[in-house]
Amino acid sequence: MKVFGFLFLFLAILASGVSAQQAESRAELIVISGGPALRAWEEYRVPADQHDRYAGNFIKAAHIRMQGMRRTQPQGQLTWAIYRPAYTSRDREDAVRQPPYQCNIAEIQTRAATVDAKIFWFSTTPQLMNYLNNRKGRPIAHLEYFGHSNKYAFLFDYSSDILGVSTCYLHASDLKGLRGGIFTRNAHIQSWGCHTAEYMSQIFKRRTGHPMIGAVGKTDYSAIADNVSLPAVNGRWGQ
DSSP, X not given: OHHHHHHHHHHHHHHHHHHHHHHHHTOEEEEEEOOOOOHHHHTTSOGGGOOOSSTTHHHHHHHHHXXXXXXXXXXXXXXXXXXXXXXXXXHHHHHHHOOSSOOOHHHHHHHHHHTTEEEEEESXXXXXXXXXXXXXXXXXXXXXXXXXXXXXXXXXTTTTSBTTBOSSEEEGGGGGGSOTTOEEEEEEEEEOSTTGGGTHHHHHHHXXXXXXXXXXXXXXXXXXXXXXXXXXXXXXXXX
C-alpha cells in the first residue's frame, strides 16, 4: 500500500507540473501603450518641460520590448493594447505640422505585424480592464506599460485633451477591479512610466499578490533612439 501511496503522490506532482506548463504555454503577453501629448498644448510650456516632440515614444519603446519577448517566447500570444484617441488626434496634428519624425497609426500596425502582435485598441479604462479580466482562461505572463504616469496612475492621454491633464487613466484605486487569478504564478509586471514604484506598485502587490517593477523618479525615453535600448530611469527601479 505504501508503494501505491508513493506512486499516487508522484503522479499527482507530475500532473501538477504538466498543468503549470500548459498554463504557461497558453499564457498571454500584454503590452500597453499610452498616448502622446499634442504639440499644440506642449508649446505653452518652456522647452525643458515639453513632452513628446516625437509621437512614437511609447510605440517605439513597446516595439523594442516586444521584439525581445518574441526572441524568448516565439509562440506566445502577444497583445498590444493601445490608447487610440491620442494617436488619432496626434495623427491629425502631425499631418499639418509635418514634423521630421512621425508615428502614425499605419506605422503602429506595421510594427505590430513584425512581431505578430494582435492590436487591441481601447478608448476608455473600462474597456482595458474588461480585456484584462476576460480572456477565455488565458493567464497573463507579462503585463508591461509604456506611457505617461505619476505615482498614483497610468495617464493614457496626458496633455492630449487638456494641457497638463489626463481624462483617461488607470488609478491605483481602480486596481481593485482586477479579477483574482488572471496572472501566471511567475508573471512579469512592469511599468516604464514615471514614479510608479513610489506608490502604485505597492497597491498593485496588495491587490494582486504580484510585484510590479516601476520607477522611483522619472523615466527617460531618449535611449530608444538607437532602436535597441529601453527607457532608462533617472533614479532607480523599485517595486
